[in-house]
Amino acid sequence: MKILFFSLIAFLTIGSSVAQSECHMYHKKNCDDKEGIMMKYDSQSKSAVIAKGQTSEFHLVAYRNLDYRVIICSDEVLGEQVQFKIYEKKKVYTHNKEETTSSEEEYSEESSSETSSKRSTIPEHRIVKELLYDNSTDNYSNKIEFTAETTMSLLIEITVPGDGGTSKLKLREIGCVGVLISHIKSQPTGF
Amino acid sequence: MKKSKLIAIFVFGSTIYACTEDVKRDAKEEAVNEKLTTEAEAPIKEHLDRAYYPIPSPEQMFGFISDNGVAYSNQLMNTTDKVESYTDPSAQALNFGVYTADLAYAAAYQDIEATIKLYKVVKRLGSEMNISEIMTQETMSKMQENMQDPDSLAVIAGDSYYQAVEFLEQNGQEGKLALMSLGGWIESLYITLNAIGDFEENPKTVQRIADQKITFGNLYTYLKKHEDKVGVEGIINQIHDVRDVFASLREERSGKATNTKENGKMVFGGGTKIAISKSQFENLKTAINEFRSKITAIEA
Numbered sequence: 001m002k003i004l005f006f007s008l009i010a011f012l013t014i015g016s017s018v019a020q021s022e023c024h025m026y027h028k029k030n031c032d033d034k035e036g037i038m039m040k041y042d043s044q045s046k047s048a049v050i051a052k053g054q055t056s057e058f059h060l061v062a063y064r065n066l067d068y069r070v071i072i073c074s075d076e077v078l079g080e081q082v083q084f085k086i087y088e089k090k091k092v093y094t095h096n097k098e099e100t101t102s103s104e105e106e107y108s109e110e111s112s113s114e115t116s117s118k119r120s121t122i123p124e125h126r127i128v129k130e131l132l133y134d135n136s137t138d139n140y141s142n143k144i145e146f147t148a149e150t151t152m153s154l155l156i157e158i159t160v161p162g163d164g165g166t167s168k169l170k171l172r173e174i175g176c177v178g179v180l181i182s183h184i185k186s187q188p189t190g191f
Numbered sequence: 192m193k194k195s196k197l198i199a200i201f202v203f204g205s206t207i208y209a210c211t212e213d214v215k216r217d218a219k220e221e222a223v224n225e226k227l228t229t230e231a232e233a234p235i236k237e238h239l240d241r242a243y244y245p246i247p248s249p250e251q252m253f254g255f256i257s258d259n260g261v262a263y264s265n266q267l268m269n270t271t272d273k274v275e276s277y278t279d280p281s282a283q284a285l286n287f288g289v290y291t292a293d294l295a296y297a298a299a300y301q302d303i304e305a306t307i308k309l310y311k312v313v314k315r316l317g318s319e320m321n322i323s324e325i326m327t328q329e330t331m332s333k334m335q336e337n338m339q340d341p342d343s344l345a346v347i348a349g350d351s352y353y354q355a356v357e358f359l360e361q362n363g364q365e366g367k368l369a370l371m372s373l374g375g376w377i378e379s380l381y382i383t384l385n386a387i388g389d390f391e392e393n394p395k396t397v398q399r400i401a402d403q404k405i406t407f408g409n410l411y412t413y414l415k416k417h418e419d420k421v422g423v424e425g426i427i428n429q430i431h432d433v434r435d436v437f438a439s440l441r442e443e444r445s446g447k448a449t450n451t452k453e454n455g456k457m458v459f460g461g462g463t464k465i466a467i468s469k470s471q472f473e474n475l476k477t478a479i480n481e482f483r484s485k486i487t488a489i490e491a
Contacts, residue, residue, distance in 0.1 A: 043247060043353055044245040056242070057242040059409050061405050064402075088448045088461065130447065130448035133459075145456065149460040149461075150445065150464050151405060151462075152405075152462050
């Protein structure tokens with residue numbers, strides 16, 4: 001029995017580190033960026049281990065006057081319908097008595113740049129997120145190209161479908177997800 | 192008969208006892224199993240539960256200012272001979288960021304001599320932080336082969352930053368990563384603020400500086416997430432002035448977030464414009480210069 005326990009532990013531990021190291025630079029190796037115009041690699045790209053049924057957050061700064069391409073790629077084990085939504089994070093100053101509109105959702109962040117400063121008279125605010133894009137309404141496309149009119153603080157929410165699960169053998173249910181971001185200076189279009 | 196009855200009772204009793212013990216043992220083992228399984232899963236959960244706050248690398252800022260006609264000045268970079276004095280791990284991590292930013296700056300402006308010198312400094316400091324394996328002789332040779340190709344030079348210089356980020360993440364050194372990111376970001380802002388001179392001189396670059404409020408927000412959140420790591424809390428306490436200036440920058444909402452297609456291109460509109468006045472620009476410059484001076488100071 002003991003042998004079984006320790007085999008299980010070793011399996012899980014080694015498996016976990018293998019899974020994590022296998023995800024190292026996963027986005028560079030697996031997110032196909034051959035279609036479309038050539039763009040520069042953006043250092044905000046990232047890979048992570050995600051479990052079925054889990055939602056992970058990814059924060060991104062999109063500068064104005066740049067065109068961005070975001071490609072999400074994932075291990076087969078996670079299925080084909082990885083959902084991703086792009087939100088804009090916004091501050092709503094509470095002293096303005098602004099109401100949250102129907103398209104906005106409260107967003108809780110551990111600490112923003114302006115909270116809890118002891119020395120500043122910083123206005124109170126909440127962070128809300130407003131939905132800009134949802135790939136489930138775009139045939140679960142794994143790629144989007146966009147331009148930001150102003151510099152934007154974006155939140156990419158990635159959800160892997162499936163039962164969050166009570167199974168102990170999480171190894172069966174986890175895989176790599178890569179977010180490859182590239183950018184290029186916006187080119188004016190038209191005559 | 193009596194004897195055989197006794198034996199039967201003993202056997203039955205032993206069986207019951209053994210079964211009970213088995214059940215108890217099984218329950219105990221199950222509990223241990225549960226505990227160990229949970230412990231084994233902990234690193235996975237810890238990894239999974241993260242929210243990611245990637246910080247744009249310094250090279251993006253230098254690509255931007257170079258495209259917008261901001262002149263180069265090698266006087267703005269941290270002197271390379273100071274590298275020997277950074278012996279404290281936190282100072283090393285901060286200045287690793289500073290020097291990788293300088294490397295990206297020199298490469299973006301095709302200062303080949305400075306690029307090579309800084310690459311060696313970054314490699315040396317990386318070695319002291321045990322991340323030298325990412326900067327191989329092969330990369331150095333590749334850099335020398337591509338001296339005449341400024342784009343390749345910038346890519347190679349940028350790669351050392353990305354590789355360091357990946358290495359520190361992979362090895363669970365998020366505290367050092369937070370300090371390195373801060374050092375790199377401060378240096379890129381220090382160079383930009385001091386290279387453009389007057390507030391009126393380059394409105395596009397001034398706007399990019401104001402937009403750093405968003406990047407700072409993410410960076411600060413990342414620092415706070417890792418404030419329990421060595422050196423991070425101390426540095427958070429030193430960055431109040433920078434934080435206060437950014438907090439004072441007004442954010443003008445230009446309406447609800449929109450998503451439209453213009454000429455086949457998706458455009459995210461609405462958004463928030465961050466405004467900066469001349470005095471705020473000067474205040475930010477002072478705060479950044481003072482903070483940068485502290486982190487690059489030679490250790491006593």
